Each structure stands twice: as C-alpha cells, then as structure tokens.
Amino acid sequence: MFAIQPTSAEPIYRQIVEQLRRLIAGGQLVAGELLPSVRDVAGFHAINPMTVSRAYGMAETEGLLERLRGKGMAVAATTRSTATQAQRMALLEPQLQDLARHARELELPGDAVLRRLGRLLEE
Amino acid sequence: MNAVLRSITDHDAAPLAVHKLTHGYEDGLVLAGIDLTLLQGSVLGLIGRNGAGKSTLIRAMVGLLKPDSGEARLFGEPALKLSDSVKARLAYVPQQPEALAWLTAQQMFDYVGRFYPSWDASFAKTKLREWGILPNKVLGKLSPGERQRVDLIRALASQPSLLILDEPAAALDPVARRDLLREIALRAGEAGTTVLFSTHIVSDLERVASDIAFLHEGKLLQCAVDETKERFARLWLPASMTAAAPSNTLGKTRHADGSLSLVIERRADGSWPEAARLPGARVDALGLEDLFVEIAG
Amino acid sequence: MNAQAMLLAPWRATHVQLRWLSLAVLTLCALGAIALLLFAKRGEPAWMMVGAYDVGLIYLWAFFLSGMSLLAIEARWLCLPGMYRTAVLATVFYAVLSLLPTAIIAVVHGTDQMSMLLGSLLCVLGGLCFALVPRYIAVFLGIFPALVNTMSRLYNFPLIGDTRFVAWGSTLAMALLVVCVLRWRAVTAKPAQGQMGFSGPMVLQYRRGHWAGGSAINSLDATTQVRQRPDWMQPQPDLRHVGPNQPDNTLRVALGGWYLPRTLRGHLQGLAPGLLAMLVPGSILFLTFLGNHAISFHAWWPLATLLIGWITMFGSMGLMFTTLTLIQQRWKKNNAELPLLALLPGLGDVHTAKQRTLIVALRRPLMLQMGALIALLALTLPSHPSTISVLMLVTGQLSCALALVAGVIRVIGGRPLSTSGTFALMIAISLLIGSNSLLPNSMLGAQPWTPPMPYALTVLAVWLVVSVVLAWVGHRGWLAWKARPHAFMPNG
Numbered sequence: 001m002f003a004i005q006p007t008s009a010e011p012i013y014r015q016i017v018e019q020l021r022r023l024i025a026g027g028q029l030v031a032g033e034l035l036p037s038v039r040d041v042a043g044f045h046a047i048n049p050m051t052v053s054r055a056y057g058m059a060e061t062e063g064l065l066e067r068l069r070g071k072g073m074a075v076a077a078t079t080r081s082t083a084t085q086a087q088r089m090a091l092l093e094p095q096l097q098d099l100a101r102h103a104r105e106l107e108l109p110g111d112a113v114l115r116r117l118g119r120l121l122e123e
Numbered sequence: 124m125n126a127v128l129r130s131i132t133d134h135d136a137a138p139l140a141v142h143k144l145t146h147g148y149e150d151g152l153v154l155a156g157i158d159l160t161l162l163q164g165s166v167l168g169l170i171g172r173n174g175a176g177k178s179t180l181i182r183a184m185v186g187l188l189k190p191d192s193g194e195a196r197l198f199g200e201p202a203l204k205l206s207d208s209v210k211a212r213l214a215y216v217p218q219q220p221e222a223l224a225w226l227t228a229q230q231m232f233d234y235v236g237r238f239y240p241s242w243d244a245s246f247a248k249t250k251l252r253e254w255g256i257l258p259n260k261v262l263g264k265l266s267p268g269e270r271q272r273v274d275l276i277r278a279l280a281s282q283p284s285l286l287i288l289d290e291p292a293a294a295l296d297p298v299a300r301r302d303l304l305r306e307i308a309l310r311a312g313e314a315g316t317t318v319l320f321s322t323h324i325v326s327d328l329e330r331v332a333s334d335i336a337f338l339h340e341g342k343l344l345q346c347a348v349d350e351t352k353e354r355f356a357r358l359w360l361p362a363s364m365t366a367a368a369p370s371n372t373l374g375k376t377r378h379a380d381g382s383l384s385l386v387i388e389r390r391a392d393g394s395w396p397e398a399a400r401l402p403g404a405r406v407d408a409l410g411l412e413d414l415f416v417e418i419a420g
Numbered sequence: 421m422n423a424q425a426m427l428l429a430p431w432r433a434t435h436v437q438l439r440w441l442s443l444a445v446l447t448l449c450a451l452g453a454i455a456l457l458l459f460a461k462r463g464e465p466a467w468m469m470v471g472a473y474d475v476g477l478i479y480l481w482a483f484f485l486s487g488m489s490l491l492a493i494e495a496r497w498l499c500l501p502g503m504y505r506t507a508v509l510a511t512v513f514y515a516v517l518s519l520l521p522t523a524i525i526a527v528v529h530g531t532d533q534m535s536m537l538l539g540s541l542l543c544v545l546g547g548l549c550f551a552l553v554p555r556y557i558a559v560f561l562g563i564f565p566a567l568v569n570t571m572s573r574l575y576n577f578p579l580i581g582d583t584r585f586v587a588w589g590s591t592l593a594m595a596l597l598v599v600c601v602l603r604w605r606a607v608t609a610k611p612a613q614g615q616m617g618f619s620g621p622m623v624l625q626y627r628r629g630h631w632a633g634g635s636a637i638n639s640l641d642a643t644t645q646v647r648q649r650p651d652w653m654q655p656q657p658d659l660r661h662v663g664p665n666q667p668d669n670t671l672r673v674a675l676g677g678w679y680l681p682r683t684l685r686g687h688l689q690g691l692a693p694g695l696l697a698m699l700v701p702g703s704i705l706f707l708t709f710l711g712n713h714a715i716s717f718h719a720w721w722p723l724a725t726l727l728i729g730w731i732t733m734f735g736s737m738g739l740m741f742t743t744l745t746l747i748q749q750r751w752k753k754n755n756a757e758l759p760l761l762a763l764l765p766g767l768g769d770v771h772t773a774k775q776r777t778l779i780v781a782l783r784r785p786l787m788l789q790m791g792a793l794i795a796l797l798a799l800t801l802p803s804h805p806s807t808i809s810v811l812m813l814v815t816g817q818l819s820c821a822l823a824l825v826a827g828v829i830r831v832i833g834g835r836p837l838s839t840s841g842t843f844a845l846m847i848a849i850s851l852l853i854g855s856n857s858l859l860p861n862s863m864l865g866a867q868p869w870t871p872p873m874p875y876a877l878t879v880l881a882v883w884l885v886v887s888v889v890l891a892w893v894g895h896r897g898w899l900a901w902k903a904r905p906h907a908f909m910p911n912g
Binding site: 182185186187188189203204205206207208210211213214215217218219220221222223224225226230233234235237238239261262263264 | 641642643645646647651654655657659662663664670673674676677680753754755756757758759760762763764765766767768769770905906908909910
C-alpha cells in the first residue's frame with residue numbers, strides 16, 4: 001500500500017504519514033477502512049515495526065486514524081469532512097515551494113510560470 | 124515507549140554495554156575509548172569504512188578479543204567470562220563464517236541445537252529450504268554466501284535475545300538480504316530481540332535500524348536514524364556569501380565557482396542556523412549515505 | 421612475444437620458494453655429476469653423470485618447469501593468446517635444452533648415445549607427466565621405478581643398457597608424450613579453481629606453496645581439505661554422544677580432522693583410501709621379496725621389525741606435526757569454530773572449558789604415541805638390546821610427546837610458536853628421529869648391534885638439549901594458557 005524509499009532523506013515514518021494524509025485527502029482511503037497491521041507493513045517492506053507503529057501513532061494523534069479495539073487501525077470517521085481546502089492546500093505546500101525556488105533559479109518571470117501552471121491545471 | 128524500555132532494563136541489565144573500550148594493533152589505535160549501550164528491542168546498525176575497526180569492536184563485544192583497556196558487558200556479565208545462561212541468550216555470526224566445514228547443514232544444526240534450550244528446529248529446517256540450501260551437503264562445499272546463510276539460520280534458530288551480526292548481508296543476494304532484514308525487523312519489533320549489525324550498505328541500515336553508530340577514527344557516534352535524517356542538511360552558499368558560513372561544521376567543500384557547500388545541524392529549538400536564511404542560500408535534505416560520506420570522506 | 425619473455429617464463433610462473441629449491445636441487449645434481457666424474461673409479465663415469473643429471477631432470481620437470489602449464493591456464497582464462505604461445509614454446513624450448521647436456525656427454529662418450537638421450541627424454545616426459553596427470557594417479561607414480569625394476573626381474577623387462585631398450589624406451593616416450601599433450605590440453609581448457617580436487621593435476625597444488633616446505637602450517641585449511649575430497653571420502657561424523665553433558669565429544673566434533681568421532685562406517689570409509697594406497701606399494705614389495713627369498717619367518721621378521729619400527733617412530737613424529745598443524749589452524753581463524761565454541765552454552769564455566777579443551781586436544785595423540793612406544797619396545801626388547809639403544813629409542817619417543825604437549829599448549833595459550841620456530845623444531849626432531857631410525861633393525865639377530873658410544877652419547881646429548889628447550893617452551897605456554905581469559909580466543 002505504501003511506497004517506501006529507505007534511502008530517501010525523509011524518515012520512513014514521515015513517508016508513511018505523508019502518504020496516509022494524501023490517500024485519505026484524495027479519497028482513496030475511506031472512513032472506517034481498516035489499515036494493514038503493523039506486522040504486515042513491516043514484514044512486507046522489511047522495515048522495523050517500531051517505525052510503522054510510530055507512523056500510525058502520529059496519524060492517530062493527527063486525527064487521520066483511529067484505533068478499533070481488537071481490530072487494529074482504521075481511517076477515522078471524521079477525516080473526510082474535516083479535510084478542508086486549506087488543509088489539502090497545505091499538503092501541496094512543499095512541492096509549490098520547490099517550484100518557486102526552481103523558477104527563481106532559472107530567473108523566469110512569475111506570470112509566465114503561473115500561465116503555464118494554469119494551462120497544466122486545465123488539461 | 125522509552126520509559127517502558129527503561130523500566131525493563133533497570134531490573135535486567137542492558138543486553139549490551141561497552142565502557143571505555145580501547146584497542147590497538149601494531150600499526151595504531153583502532154578503538155579509542157568506545158562507549159555504547161543498547162536498550163532491549165533496539166536495532167543498531169554499526170557503520171564505518173573498511174578497516175575502521177567494526178569487526179574488532181564486535182569481537183571485543185562478544186569476548187573473542189581481550190581489549191587493551193575498558194570492557195564490554197553482555198546482560199551485565201563481562202564478555203570475557205560469560206555464564207551459560209547468558210550464552211544461551213546470545214547469538215553471533217562472524218564475517219564470512221567458516222565453522223565446521225566437515226559437517227552438513229543438518230548435522231551442524233543437530234549438533235549446535237542440543238545446546239540451546241529454545242532451539243527452533245522447524246524454523247531451521249524451513250529456512251534452509253526457503254534459502255535454497257541442500258541440508259545434506261558438506262558445509263565446506265557450499266559457496267561463501269550459502270555458508271553465511273546457514274550460519275544466519277543457526278543464529279536465528281537459537282531464538283536469541285541479543286543478536287550480533289558482522290556484515291551479515293555482504294555475501295547475500297538481494298532476495299535473501301531482504302528476507303534477512305525482514306527477519307531482523309520482525310524479531311526486534313515482536314520478540315523484543317536486540318540486534319547489532321555492522322554493514323557498509325547504508326540502505327539496509329535505514330530499513331531496519333532504529334539507531335546508527337558511525338565508527339570513525341576510533342570514535343563512535345551513536346544516534347537515532349530518523350532524528351539524524353531530520354537534524355542534518357546540506358547548505359549551499361553562493362560565492363558572495365561564503366564569508367558568513369558557520370565555522371567548524373562537517374563536510375565543507377569549496378566548489379570551482381567559489382560557492383561553498385557544508386553540512387548544517389538544527390539548533391536546539393529545531394531551526395536551522397542563520398546562514399540558511401542568507402539570500403541565495405539553499406538547504407537540501409541529506410540522506411544517511413551522504414551524511415556518512417561527509418563524515419568519513 | 422619476445423625471446424626474453426620465453427626464457428624467463430618458468431622463472432615467473434613458479435612460487436618463490438619452489439624456484440630456489442629447484443635451483444638448489446639441480447645444482448646439487450650437477451655437482452654430484454661432476455664429483456662422480458672426478459672420483460668414480462669403477463663403472464662408466466659417463467653413465468653415472470647422466471644418471472645423476474637425470475634425477476635432477478625429473479625433479480626439475482615435475483616441480484619447476486611444469487609450472488609453465490599454470491602460466492598457460494592463466495593465459496587461456498585471461499584471453500592472452502600471446503602469453504599462451506609463450507608458455508607452450510618455453511616448454512618445448514626447455515625440453516630440448518634439458519637434453520643438451522646429455523647429448524654433449526653422449527657425444528664425448530662415443531657409445532650408447534641413443535640410450536642416454538632416451539633416458540633423459542623419459543625423465544623429462546615422466547616429470548611433466550607426474551605434474552599433469554590427475555592426482556590420484558600421480559601419487560602412485562613415485563613407486564613407478566620400483567615397479568619397473570621388479571617387472572624387469574620377473575618378466576625380463578628390458579632396462580637401460582639392454583639392446584632392446586631403445587625400442588622399448590622410444591615406445592614409452594611416445595606414450596608419455598601423447599599423455600602429456602592430452603593432459604596439457606585438458607588442464608588448460610578449464611579454470612584452475614575447478615581442478616583443485618583429487619582428480620585435478622598435481623601442478624595446481626604447487627601454487628599453494630606448501631610443497632616448497634616451511635609454510636605447511638599456513639596451507640590446507642579445513643574448507644580447502646573438504647573441497648578436495650570427493651563426497652564418498654568425506655568423514656561420517658558420529659553425533660550420538662554429543663551434547664551439553666558430553667563436553668569431550670562436543671569438542672572433538674568442533675576440532676574436526678582426526679579428532680572427529682566417526683561412525684563405524686565412517687571409520688571404514690576413512691581407512692579405505694589409506695589401505696588402498698598401501699596396497700599397491702605393499703604388493704610390489706611382496707613381489708620383490710617373492711623374487712628374492714623363500715617365504716620364511718627368518719626372512720620376514722627383520723623386514724617386519726624394520727617396517728613397524730619405522731612406522732612407530734616416524735608415525736609419532738608425523739602425528740605430532742599433523743596435530744600441531746591442525747590445532748594451529750583451528751586457533752588461527754576468528755570466523756570459524758572458535759566463536760561458535762566461545763559462545764556455546766553448556767561447556768561449563770570458563771576454567772573447566774579451558775581444561776577440557778587442553779585435555780581433549782592432547783589425549784588422543786598422546787595415547788597413540790604411547791601405544792607406538794609400547795609397540796616399539798615389545799618389538800625390540802625380546803632380542804635383549806643394549807641399554808643405550810633402548811634409552812635412545814625411549815628418549816626419542818618421549819621427546820616427540822613433549823614437543824606435542826609444548827606445541828599444543830602454546831597455541832591454546834595464545835602464544836603459538838613462530839613459523840621459523842616451528843620449522844627449526846621440525847628439522848631438529850626429524851634429524852634426531854632419523855638418527856634413531858637404524859636402531860630397530862640393528863637390534864635383531866643373535867647378537868644385537870650396539871651403536872658406537874660416541875655416536876649414542878652425541879645423539880642423547882642433542883635429545884637432552886632439545887628436550888630442555890621444549891620444556892622451557894612448554895612452560896611459557898603453560899603460563900600463557902593460565903593467564904588466558906578463556907580457551908576459545910583466536911590467535912589471528
């Protein structure tokens with residue numbers, strides 16, 4: 001379910017949380033859906049189970065997931081409605097910052113970049 | 124979580140504790156006062172350049188080498204004088220194991236298994252089949268990779284509480300390597316096995332290790348994997364700004380165009396040093412491998 | 421390719437120690453030939469010179485110039501056809517060159533030129549053949565001359581000097597040449613790693629360097645030994661009496677080699693190759709004897725004494741060296757049995773395990789050595805030999821035992837003897853055993869021969885010195901052993 005790159009500079013637990021956020025915000029994971037167990041995720045990717053629990057724990061505090069007694073982790077019921085536009089926008093923030101930096105380095109005028117971006121969004 | 128682990132280790136001595144360990148050979152000091160403590164359930168990846176002394180350190184830890192000074196303790200007992208009860212909880216796989224060349228894998232397991240109270244014979248049998256090793260072939264006739272696999276199975280089948288592996292992945296193919304990492308990860312997470320393994324393949328370490336220890340020039344730098352990734356970054360400063368570069372940092376390199384790149388570390392409050400906010404400065408994330416190269420290179 | 425490369429090829433293709441040893445043997449043979457020429461009064465000096473030179477040739481080709489095939493193998497596998505051609509041409513060139521001295525002597529001598537040349541050619545081809553044929557055949561080639569000698573007596577086989585020799589010899593030379601060419605092709609067609617086994621050629625063994633002497637301790641580790649044995653020759657261990665309550669057997673399994681406890685079938689399997697190898701020279705000896713004497717007790721008894729005497733004397737010495745080599749190897753590797761044993765629960769506390777290890781390592785070889793001493797005494801005492809002879813025999817055997825104890829305790833104590841020290845010890849003991857070796861036979865007969873007093877006293881004095889040195893060496897080993905934290909610390 002997760003795409004994990006151990007060599008990335010981003011810690012594995014952050015990669016999981018990030019992907020959970022995106023999957024839930026994008027609707028691929030719906031409220032009440034059970035997540036694979038810590039053991040399954042750890043076994044599948046050959047990563048430390050502690051890392052997976054840590055990620056799930058973080059997602060739980062963020063309100064993305066909730067713990068079901070005896071069943072494991074599930075997507076929290078409230079998630080979908082609370083994912084406001086502002087929250088979803090925040091998920092895009094790192095990529096936007098990267099884009100802005102590249103544009104500055106290439107000394108491109110801002111309105112040309114925005115025009116191009118607008119066209120890409122319309123496609 | 125850590126509090127729980129502490130309370131366990133309080134009444135039961137740490138699986139592994141190294142105190143001011145120093146050792147040298149004729150051509151100089153290899154270990155210069157190493158201190159290290161492993162908590163139960165942690166997975167420590169020991170990393171360092173070839174010849175940095177990883178194997179020497181590991182051999183001193185399991186009592187195969189008498190260090191010049193300092194000592195290693197396993198479950199509270201000195202490594203050079205282990206009791207049977209501690210030995211039963213400990214498994215060590217040396218680099219390129221060559222033990223008992225005259226026995227077959229099956230005979231070796233039969234022989235060794237008798238000494239371990241919690242020996243898992245069916246695990247040994249299954250793994251042997253999974254890893255494609257003929258149980259009736261004499262060990263001496265197996266390839267180095269196969270012998271390493273046999274010895275890893277031997278170590279895992281004794282169900283140790285502390286598992287020490289010296290370059291376990293060096294002779295394994297990618298499939299067997301992933302399989303081994305999975306075994307290590309699950310045992311650490313579920314059975315609370317403490318694992319120490321040395322490697323120079325950084326991605327192995329990043330998968331399963333909770334902590335890393337860099338061995339460089341006789342000193343050990345121990346840190347948690349995730350925190351390390353978040354704490355360090357590479358800063359690139361254009362030529363005009365190099366005067367403002369922080370001093371005494373790692374991996375300072377001046378490029379041909381006069382620009383400078385260096386490794387920066389977050390301050391106590393989690394922010395980057397001022398230099399990161401200079402005009403034209405750029406902060407790039409830094410993987411463990413890059414960090415290793417910056418430190419040891 | 422150039423001429424210089426061709427001339428230097430054999431020099432470059434062989435191990436350093438082997439190079440000097442070969443040169444020394446050839447020089448010795450040449451000097452011998454000259455000495456014969458100067459001092460020989462009877463017989464044909466020309467034939468004697470050629471004979472001495474031929475012995476040198478066999479050695480040279482068996483151990484030194486055959487090294488060119490190693491060069492050829494490497495050239496093949498590194499895809500260097502030029503180097504391969506150099507190796508082939510150098511072999512042919514040196515073969516012709518080898519015959520040149522014989523040719524000169526033959527021309528000067530005037531007669532028997534063909535026989536002389538043929539004799540040398542047979543030596544060249546025979547030596548090369550020895551190096552190239554599979555090892556299981558090569559081990560029997562050593563007795564080939566004895567076989568020819570016996571056959572010639574029994575079946576009127578032509579020898580050198582016989583008129584039919586030229587015909588016989590050239591047929592044999594042709595046969596050897598064909599064998600050499602075929603084997604050369606077969607050997608160079610495969611990479612060296614695949615041919616290290618028992619069916620591989622002898623020549624590949626030279627690369628390890630233990631043939632050159634001196635470094636026997638550093639060669640032949642357990643894995644290499646296992647790899648060289650075919651599966652049916654692998655020892656069959658007996659693991660029935662192994663476990664936490666049987667530390668002695670456990671340690672024997674871990675020491676391996678001839679300490680390994682075996683099943684009955686395993687014992688038989690282990691003995692079979694040795695017996696088989698004994699069978700061939702044994703039957704030749706028998707045939708020789710049959711030709712010369714009627715079978716009677718009087719004829720057999722001296723022979724049996726001589727044989728059993730030598731087996732027991734040289735056996736104890738060999739046992740000491742093999743045991744020392746084995747123990748040194750086990751304590752050298754830090755990735756083999758020692759880490760396993762050091763962390764194996766159930767061998768008792770540190771002190772007990774240390775003691776058991778020493779006892780297990782020493783008990784079997786010492787018992788065998790004592791058995792050999794008893795057999796030796798049982799064989800010689802009935803003929804009432806002189807006290808001094810018995811004293812010499814007993815001192816000799818006891819010194820072997822002392823060397824064993826001292827050597828083993830030093831290794832387990834963590835202060836193994838240096839290679840040069842071991843070598844010096846090896847030479848001293850071999851010389852002394854050698855000087856004792858004529859005793860068993862001399863004690864037989866109605867009036868046992870007593871060695872001259874000065875000789876006996878000298879030998880005994882040297883034994884005494886060696887024993888004192890050994891005792892000192894052993895004492896230092898004992899102290900080191902006592903100071904060692906545990907027995908299973910690698911010395912490497």
